[in-house]
Amino acid sequence: xxxxxxxxxxxxxxxxxxxxxxxxxxxxxxxxxxxxxxxxxxxxxxxxxxxxxxxxxxxxxxxxxxxxxxxxxxxxxxxxxxxxxxxxxxxxxxxxxxxxxxxxxxxxxxxxxxxxxxxxxxxxxxxxxxxxxxxxxxxxxxxxxxxxxxxxxxxxxxxxxxxxxxxxxxxxxxxxxxxxxxxxxxxxxxxxxxxxxxxxxxxxxxxxxxxxxxxxxxxxxxxxxxxxxxxxxxxxxxxxxxxxxxxxxxxxxxxxxxxxxxxxxxxxxxxxxxxxxxxxxxxxxxxxxxxxxxxxxxxxxxxxxxxxxxxxxxxxxxxxxxxxxxxxxxxxxxxxxxxxxxxxxxxxxxxxxxxxxxxxxxxxxxx
Numbered sequence: 614x615x616x617x618x619x620x621x622x623x624x625x626x627x628x629x630x631x632x633x634x635x636x637x638x639x640x641x642x643x644x645x646x647x648x649x650x651x652x653x654x655x656x657x658x659x660x661x662x663x664x665x666x667x668x669x670x671x672x673x674x675x676x677x678x679x680x681x682x683x684x685x686x687x688x689x690x691x692x693x694x695x696x697x698x699x700x701x702x703x704x705x706x707x708x709x710x711x712x713x714x715x716x717x718x719x720x721x722x723x724x725x726x727x728x729x730x731x732x733x734x735x736x737x738x739x740x741x742x743x744x745x746x747x748x749x750x751x752x753x754x755x756x757x758x759x760x761x762x763x764x765x766x767x768x769x770x771x772x773x774x775x776x777x778x779x780x781x782x783x784x785x786x787x788x789x790x791x792x793x794x795x796x797x798x799x800x801x802x803x804x805x806x807x808x809x810x811x812x813x814x815x816x817x818x819x820x821x822x823x824x825x826x827x828x829x830x831x832x833x834x835x836x837x838x839x840x841x842x843x844x845x846x847x848x849x850x851x852x853x854x855x856x857x858x859x860x861x862x863x864x865x866x867x868x869x870x871x872x873x874x875x876x877x878x879x880x881x882x883x884x885x886x887x888x889x890x891x892x893x894x895x896x897x898x899x900x901x902x903x904x905x906x907x908x909x910x911x912x913x914x915x916x917x918x919x920x921x922x923x924x925x926x927x928x929x930x931x932x933x934x935x936x937x938x939x940x941x942x943x944x945x946x947x948x949x950x951x952x953x954x955x956x957x958x959x960x961x962x963x964x965x966x967x968x969x970x971x972x973x974x975x976x977x978x979x980x
Contacts, residue, residue, distance in 0.1 A: 637698070637705045638673035641666050641686055644710035653688035653711070654778070654791065658695075658811040659944070660970045663791075677703055678970045680942045681890075685811045687793055689777055690714055695811070714776070730762035738762070738773055741799050741806045742963055746909045748785035748835055749964025755780045773797040782817070783964055786835060787828045789815040792963065806958075809949060814968035836973050838903030838925040840953070840961050841943030848891055848941050850879040856905030862898040862928065870928060872900045883939070893945070894936035901927045901957075912959055927957040942969045 641653045649670030656663025657677065666672045679700045684707070687693040691711035698705060727733060738760065743752050754760075759775045774794065781790040792812040799806050818824050836842055838856070846855040853876075860872040882895050903925040914923050931937065932952050939945045953961065 635677045635700065635703050636673055636675045637677060637684065637703065637707065638671070639705075639707040639709060641670045641672065641688070641709045641711060643691075644712045650688055650691070650711060653686060653691075654813070655684070655686050656791075656811075656813040658683040658685050659814075659966075659968060661814040661816065661968045662970065663813040663815075678942065680940045680944060680969070681938070681946075682944070682969070683811065685793065685813075686711065687778065693793055693811075726761040726763055731757060731760065734762045734764070734771060734773070735760075737771065737799065738797070742773075742797060742808060743781070744960065744962025744964040745911055746835075746960055746962070746965045747911050748783065748831055749962055750911070751785045752781060752783040752964035755782060769800060769802045771799040771801060773799075781963065784817065785831050785964075786967065787817045787824065787832070788968075789817055790963065791815070807949065812963070832967060832971070833973065834906070834909075835965050836967055836971065837906045838956075839965075839967070840945075840951075840957055841967065841969070841971075842903075842973075843901060844893075844939050844943040844945050845941065847879050847883055847893060848939050848943075850883075852877075852879055856903055858902040858904055860900045861895070862900045864898070870898065870900065890938050891940075892936040893939050895931065898928050898930045901929065903956075908956055909960065912956065923956075925956045925960075927953055927955040929953045929957070944969050 641650045641655070642648060643650055649666075649668070651666055651668045651670060653666040653670070653672075654663065655666060655672045655674065657674065660678070660682070662674055662677060664672050664674055677700050681697070681699045684696045684698055685693060686695075686709050688711060691713055694709055694711060696707065735757065739754075743749050743754070756777070756779065759777045759779070761774050763772045763774075764770070765772075774797070779790075779792040779794055781792060782788075783790060790812050792810055794808070794810045796807065796809040798808070818828070842855065843857060846852050846857055852859060859877040859882075860874070861877060862870050862872040865871050877899070882899075883891050883893050886892055906925065908923045908925050912923060930952055932950050935950065937945050937947070937950050945951065
């Protein structure tokens, strides 16, 4: 009996030893029939890690980077499923059932879309979703015809939706992006934009040795002073070392932003929760200046109407009283709780973003 138990323990240990501890694997099936779903997209949101299911609905993602992420499973004709996970809990095995879109849409009232919507609203969508930075100007949505628009004259808001994954090519940063759009709302009077979704980045250059110095430079410039860079600096408590100057700010009676003189430290904004998560919380506003690089030449200062040569100056506030969880990779959740003005409101668009597994130090060494 003891020999049998010992052999069983050895077999379990052998299986664990042979399993990739940084992997996620599982199976995707039709919720109604139980049949395997092939060619479903399974990816870690906002990274370059993703695969397609095989003929048996099976998938495996290896070498998952550290951090907290969302796993997205999507397929044409089915509703998208999203699972949150921590890389500390890997390996992970997950079986996923996808509902058909017909099941979800059965009780939904169908609203009409704008006729000739792209001709009317396409450029507005591109400017506020892809962006107008130097990198974004070269980006292209290859299947733009799947985007539908609705405009509310009552609220003066433009909404956009797509029932398939948007395919975006961004040659300036060297990425193909698959974007599952969940929400896009543009207030044409207040000039505020809210968009949300999940995306997978794919390197357009498959061989790392063929990545040009120009591409590395473009990625570096997109990273420097970005929201990702700021959140990573907060997490590492390296705001000053990384070039960020942060002040508390309040809005006075005349509607002007007034900043306090003392510099804020990461310790004054970030605290550790009982589960060891790092939480960002502050009252009023934060004014954030990135001092190590100028703003993109395409940026126009909203106050002066002039472009080029300006500092990267942004203002952020929390839309609710709840804190935001930040990760070492620059991820922050929930993303819609952070509202930005100034440079980040202009630059944090799809055409100017990098994947969460972007490693600036590794990229810099390639030059």
